[in-house]
Amino acid sequence: MTLRVLAAMSGGVDSAVAAARASEAGYDVTGVHLALSKNPQSYRSGARGCCTVEDSRDARRAADVIGIPFYVWDMAEEFDREVVADFVSEYAAGRTPNPCMRCNERIKFEAVLDRALALGFDAVCTGHHVRVDDGRLRRSVDGGKDQSYVLAVLNSEQIAHSVFPLGDSTKEEVRAEAARRGISVAEKPDSHDICFIADGDTAGFLNERLGGEPGPIEDESGTVLGEHNGAHTYTVGQRKGLNLGGTPERRYVLSIEPVNNTVRVGPRESLLVDEIVGERPVWSGRAPATEPLSCGVQLRAHGEVYACRAWQRDEELVIRLDEPVAGVAAGQAAVLYEDDIVLGSATIASTSRSAEPATVS
């Protein structure tokens, strides 16, 4: 029987080509554009966002060219509750969330996938640059565009119901193919930044929702060095914008402590951590590692991969880095890799520095 596939179409070039390839591969493809805002803007401004009326029209036009049915699904309520509200509350708790990851986990591969399955579809297709190998996520051949990190939250069940047609192609090839297929969004700029903050002003967005209560900037000994205008606008590892004036040495944000509205700063040395504890671990295509597993870990989107040993301890993922690393923010994802295969992931809950320098055996 022909597999029925629901293609999520943002209006961008990647999801359009993904839908075209799925259709050409013989799947019975239906396109949907996810309306994520109750009051979408009429036009795109620059490369931001993916929820304007213009994007919806681009997606519909691409579906017409491919020759597949197309609908708009209203996911605004779910998106607001699961992604936007979570984004705000994570910042309020002093963490640095990754809303794209959250959207993949809760919207595209949960709310949309569940609805699709109930309506008789077999899988969801997206334009993410990632491969699936033997039930496990694998980095795209285009290292610069690889999106395995933001998909690493998916469990085996979700991966089994996903179709990612772009993982074997570079972005260049995808654009060229879009032009060849007559899909008019071939030259559309890549989207980046946070789609629900249209003007790109994250600090302003957070201040509006969390208020900008001033509070102290302290060093590790508790000495007040300055004042901030809202702790949630800072990120661990940040150096610029602290306005501490005359301090001779460079200071970095070490932590954000919402309980007493304090931003703690210190020298770069104090940013170094070698143990990370993650919550809500997900393992893909394998049983949880209960013994230390030598692998690599990536700690932010498009970040470096560090050598580590990782294992699951009760409901937590413990990661011991071979060498200390600076600027690891709670709320981001720690994604474990073996070469280019995703082993699992967890949300970073806490970080620490062992008393002894990390020994590399």
Add this chain to the structure above:
Amino acid sequence: MVYLDHAATTVTRPEVIADMTEEFSNLGNASSLHGPGRRARRVVEEAREGIADALGAAPNEVIFTSGGTEANNLAIKGLFWARNGADPARRRVLLSAVEHHAALDPAMWLAGHQGAVHEEIPVDGFGRVTPEALRAAIERDPDDVALVSVMWANNEVGTVQPVAELAAVASEYRVPFHTDAVQAVGAEPVDFAASGVTALSLTGHKIGGPVGAGALLLARGVDPVPLVHGGGQEREVRSGTLTTPLLRGLATAVDMAVNERDDHAKRLAELRDELLARVRAVVPDVTTNGDPDHRLPGNAHLSFPGCEGDALLMLLDAEGIACSTGSACSAGVAQPSHVLLAMGASEETARSSLRFSLGHGSQRADIVALGEAIGPAVERARAARSKRR
């Protein structure tokens, strides 16, 4: 394909296509003074006379437009400007709460940009405006009413309004009364003079005529301020080169629709009743919307508890059955219908509704196909709805 969306647009009549095809090969601008111009002018004037005759109007009461939306805009904005210009106290624009966006949005624009006050006349649970409700709205201050607009028949739920009674109330206060009759022509007995309305909108493509041609029937001596300025072709109220082939097609469609109306309406009402029976047989908890007695013959507007209308639409579409959620798509996101909300429906009920509309070419086989597809579709849509938290 099973087409159950004739209220959106319907099949163009072969006779209309033949007339227009012939006319498209003829040369001549109806405003020119030479032979070819006179020939075109004759076609246009015959079309005007035919439409006037079919709908109980005088020929010079027919103002050709590009369709229903333009006719509504001309009536609502044009009459507001004229009435408000003559007496600035006249600011209130009274519209029923169930108008199509083509009437609602001009009124809202007047309120937002031209100093008008847009007021909704409430409807009952069937979507009907009562003469008492209209009287109460006018009575709040009869001197400041610029105009009243109440549609003849509702495009979503099919409710037919007591237009003549409402127009009589408005005329007591010497307030112009406009009605959007695009769904009513060919389905209801529409007589412009007998109804007592000041202005009436109609369009070609809802009755088997061409898309892009319509008219505003406008009583003698009523002069709205034009929307479009230019050659003044239509009683100095509407400008633009007369679209001779389209107007000939429009006249053919109006004439046929009005002549066939009795039989057509009876046939559609029977099919509609069977549609309802077949759906009810497989989905016993389905509910109907709109007025059970005063309604368009080809309209069935149904709510499916526990379903989302857009999911049902998609599932039926996949089975080759075309219908509508009936609600306007605002900025890409489907909004719950303002019509159903005005009738007192909950947002949940409004979102669970589908409109099936029958027309020329509708057959019993279409109804049978729907009866077979609707059960599984509802089952799936309910499963999908229950996944949403």
